[in-house]
Structures are given as structure tokens and as C-alpha cells.
Amino acid sequence: MRRTLGLLVALVAACLCLPAAAGAVDIQTVTTPLGLKAWLVRDKSAPALALSFSFEGGTASDPAGQSGVTELMAALLTDGAGALPGPAFRQRQEDAAVSLGFNASLDRLGGGLRTLSANREEGFELLRMALTEPRFDADMIDQRRNQTIASLNQAKQRPNSVAARTLMETEFAGHPYAADPSGTPDDLRALTREKIRQRAAALLLRNSLTIAAVGDIEPDELARLLDRAFGALPVGTPPPLPPQWTPPAKSRTVVVERPVPQSTALLALPGVARDDPDWYAALAMNHILGGGGQQSRLFHEVRERRGLAYGVSSSLRTYRRASLLVISTASANERIAESIRVVRAELARLRAEGPTEQELADAKTYLTGALALALDSSGAIAGLLHSMQVDKLQPDHLTRRAALIAAVKIEDVRRLARRLLADDSITTVVVGKPVGIVSSP
Structure with missing residues (x-):
């Protein structure tokens, strides 16, 4: 999925604002029949496509007593979907050379898809399944939960991790940003399959999407594939933003x-x-x-x-x-x-x-x-295109x-x-x- 020299040189020129770069990077706004919007940079120098996207709402809006639910849910989205349990879903990705993953930040639920042009139908189908038919199987929930709890325990032994966590707890005391995005062992153990499903339903909303794409694809084709992957998601109200942070009054x-x-x-x-x-x-x-x-x-x-x-x-x-x-x-x-x-x-x-x-x-x-x-x-x-839109x-x-x-x-x-x-x-x-x-x- 590495870019060829042509697109990189064009982007270097654009970022340096050279006179010849006025049209070097053409960012097109693609609007799908269902009304989804995406930024697209077309590049035919490599037969590949990369997608970066996110939904409003992140770990800072985890419900009370459910800290860690967003991170856990994000990891589970690719641990089986539709008729495919976790191992089969991962094998299908490998067979199609598709890279699909999700992540959670304080403010957003993000995801990315990378696929060869020849396999993009399969890539977008796997994305659709992960978003609209996640299985949240009990064995995968237990596995991910245990991994997270083990990671939390290990982090307590690493000075860098302890410092980072303590800084957030201290600087944002009383604010949602103070909570550990990975949750607490007690909250994680209390998470049920239904609570994870509810969190997915609260965040995976079509109207809170931000999308960027780069690669060998025509705008109309991208629009079709975006509606295929995201079109079945519901329209709703994203979680509210946390309150504005007030810095500590003293050192x-x-x-x-x-x-x-x-x-x-x-x-x-x-x-x-x-x-x-x-x-x-x-x-x-x-x-x-x-x-x-x-x-x-x-x-x-x-x-x-x-x-x-x-x-x-x-x-x-x-x-x-x-x-x-x-x-x-x-x-x-x-x-x-x-x-x-x-x-x-x-x-x-x-x-x-x-x-x-x-x-x-x-x-x-x-x-x-x-x-x-x-x-x-x-x-x-x-x-980068995705971050520009979010900003x-x-x-x-x-x-x-x-x-x-x-x-x-x-x-x-x-x-x-x-x-x-x-x-x-x-x-x-x-x-x-x-x-x-x-x-x-």
C-alpha cells in the first residue's frame, strides 16, 4: 500500500505551496445518493485504496459504570460479523489482502480500511458486515476483556504508563477526560454483551460520519461503495460533547x-x-x-x-x-x-x-x-484528509x-x-x- 513517488512529490509541492502545485492535489468532495460526504484524492499510480473515517463520540462519553466499553466495542467489531465468527472473519480479510480496523480516542470512534483495487468489493463488504452485523460473541468478549485487564495491570508496572495516566487524572480531575480510556477492571468485568451492543448502536450513526479516501477509484464508484458500507446505519443523535475543560487554578x-x-x-x-x-x-x-x-x-x-x-x-x-x-x-x-x-x-x-x-x-x-x-x-x-475535516x-x-x-x-x-x-x-x-x-x- 506504499505510495509511488508521483503522489508524494505532488503533496510535497502542495505543502510547500510551490506555484506549480496549484492543482497538484485535487481534493474532491464526493456526495453519495444517501447524502454521505467524503473527501477523495484520486491516484491511479497504484491499484489500491485507503479509507479513513470516524464517528462522533469517544471514550470520554462512556456511560457511568461502563468505562472501557467504547475501546472494547471497537476491538470487537472485527472479531466476527454476520455468519463469520472471529477466526473466519480474520481469515477472509487475509485471503482478500484487506486491512480493516477500528480504534477509539477520547472524542471519536475511528476506523480504517486498506484494500487493493481488485478486492475493494470484498473490502467494503467486510466493512459493511463489521458495522452492521457485529457478532459480539461471548468467547471474543471474554478474550478481549481479559487482554485489556492484563494490559491495565501491566501498565501499572511501567513508569511511563503510570506517569501518562497520572497526568491525565490530575490535569483533568473531575472532567470526563480524566478517565482511563481502557476502563477499570471492575467496570470491564461488569460489561455484558447487551451493553456493548447498546454502545455500538449509540455511536455507529450515519449522520455523524467523517470520511476520507485516497486511491485508484472514480468518485461515482466511491459513492456507491460508501453507501453500501455505511448506508444501513441508522440516523440518530450522537453523544453530547463533554463540558469545556477549566485548567487547574494552581500548579x-x-x-x-x-x-x-x-x-x-x-x-x-x-x-x-x-x-x-x-x-x-x-x-x-x-x-x-x-x-x-x-x-x-x-x-x-x-x-x-x-x-x-x-x-x-x-x-x-x-x-x-x-x-x-x-x-x-x-x-x-x-x-x-x-x-x-x-x-x-x-x-x-x-x-x-x-x-x-x-x-x-x-x-x-x-x-x-x-x-x-x-x-x-x-x-x-x-x-491527514480525515483530520483536516475533523478540524x-x-x-x-x-x-x-x-x-x-x-x-x-x-x-x-x-x-x-x-x-x-x-x-x-x-x-x-x-x-x-x-x-x-x-x-x-
Whole structure:
């Protein structure tokens, strides 16, 4: 399913906004006879098709006492459908060289289909069966449930997993985003086949679909296949969005003790929403701070200059009702306190001084070209088109992105740093046996 050079070069050109790229990537909006809408990039250079889609409603809307039901249901959709039990359904996928899977995020239930053009009828038929005739057999429910509970127990022994989970529980305390998407053992054990069916019925709604396709297919043919796969789904009301998140009113430090020689640390601050006018300034700021790998300030100060950690990075996380800037690192228990002090000092320095002109220029150069390098498969491109729709972007966004990045001024980044990088809004989670760090009251 790897893309050929032709489409990748066209996308690189589009993302770089070269004059010759004005029509290089043609994103068509396909409307089916049943009213479904999809974005399509046609490419005849390879006989394949990739589909990326999602439904509104994710793990954050799991019903009370049913945490983990959405993730479990998503996994079970391909564990048998129609007359085919789990092994037979998987064998039919393998025989047709079809890749079909589902996943759940906090806000959405997602899925993907990849198939050779010659087998697309079979691929869409398997998709239809999974969506409209899932079996939810008792043996598969037990198997998936036991796997999830085992994974939850294993995660409690891994410092990185404990830190990630503790951060979400702390930062989003009292909000649906705080719950573990995989659920709790008690809730998972209480899930019945009927509850799983009810969850599928609540989320698999035709009118809450977002669809993107990339590959060797005509628009009319895609419309026919989409109606075949999704047309029998009901129309209904998706689960409501969770409430808007309110960031914590003060900084907090949480220490989770584990008998390990190295402590893992996560620091989180309120971030920037995807539709915020400062989004591209945030991308540049994050790249300069810790998202730029070896070129970032945190890497230079924490690893290269002081040798405190093997790695340190920052990233932007966006959800429908919240956004975060998260910094991660790990150091020996005796040095983790110093690592955190250095991270905080760099936050303060960026807040007080902003970036240099050279740092901003380097960040813009990287951000302008980096997107295209990740578009190395039809699935990746379909995923990008799908994300653009979820983020309410227009089809011409790929050709405008470079100009939006170029328009970021140094004062934009300075202003954003003053807005976000405040000491009194940092949540710090440390997992290990850190020397000199204790939980705040």
C-alpha cells in the first residue's frame, strides 16, 4: 500500500505551496445518493485504496459504570460479523489482502480500511458486515476483556504508563477526560454483551460520519461503495460533547513512588486549541522549546549541556474540549529534580525573552516541509484528509499551510509564550524514587 513517488512529490509541492502545485492535489468532495460526504484524492499510480473515517463520540462519553466499553466495542467489531465468527472473519480479510480496523480516542470512534483495487468489493463488504452485523460473541468478549485487564495491570508496572495516566487524572480531575480510556477492571468485568451492543448502536450513526479516501477509484464508484458500507446505519443523535475543560487554578506536583533507578517526569500546561488564531505560533514555539529534537532548547540545556537525561521533548495535544502543552523527560532519581529545574528555567526564559529570529526562521523552515515527509502511504494521506475535516479545515488548507506558517511573527510567539508558559499553571508528575521532590499538598 506504499505510495509511488508521483503522489508524494505532488503533496510535497502542495505543502510547500510551490506555484506549480496549484492543482497538484485535487481534493474532491464526493456526495453519495444517501447524502454521505467524503473527501477523495484520486491516484491511479497504484491499484489500491485507503479509507479513513470516524464517528462522533469517544471514550470520554462512556456511560457511568461502563468505562472501557467504547475501546472494547471497537476491538470487537472485527472479531466476527454476520455468519463469520472471529477466526473466519480474520481469515477472509487475509485471503482478500484487506486491512480493516477500528480504534477509539477520547472524542471519536475511528476506523480504517486498506484494500487493493481488485478486492475493494470484498473490502467494503467486510466493512459493511463489521458495522452492521457485529457478532459480539461471548468467547471474543471474554478474550478481549481479559487482554485489556492484563494490559491495565501491566501498565501499572511501567513508569511511563503510570506517569501518562497520572497526568491525565490530575490535569483533568473531575472532567470526563480524566478517565482511563481502557476502563477499570471492575467496570470491564461488569460489561455484558447487551451493553456493548447498546454502545455500538449509540455511536455507529450515519449522520455523524467523517470520511476520507485516497486511491485508484472514480468518485461515482466511491459513492456507491460508501453507501453500501455505511448506508444501513441508522440516523440518530450522537453523544453530547463533554463540558469545556477549566485548567487547574494552581500548579501541582504529584509523586508516584516506584522502585526504579530512573524517574520519569511529565510537565503539563494549558495549550492552544486547533482553531485558535495562535495555532501556528504555537507550533513554532513548541518546536523551539522541545519539539524540534536536537535543535530544541530543552535538548540543548538538559541533555547536551548538562547530561541530565537521554531525551527530553515537548508536544502539543488537542482534544475537542481541551488542549495541553506536555514536556517529558527521565533522569536518574538523584538528578531528576535538577532536570525539572532546568526545564522550568527554560520555560521562564522563553516566556521572558521569546525566541531569537534565527530560532523562528529555523522552526518555520522545518514546519513548512515536515508534513510532506510523513505522507509516505495512502493510509497516512487519508488520515491527514480525515483530520483536516475533523478540524474544520477547508480542502485548500494544504496549499495555504506554508503561507500561514510564514506569516508567524516573532512577536506572535513572544506573546503566546507570555500567555501560556506560566509557573502557576504547571502540573508536574514524577514516577520513581525522586530525590528532593515531594507531592504538593
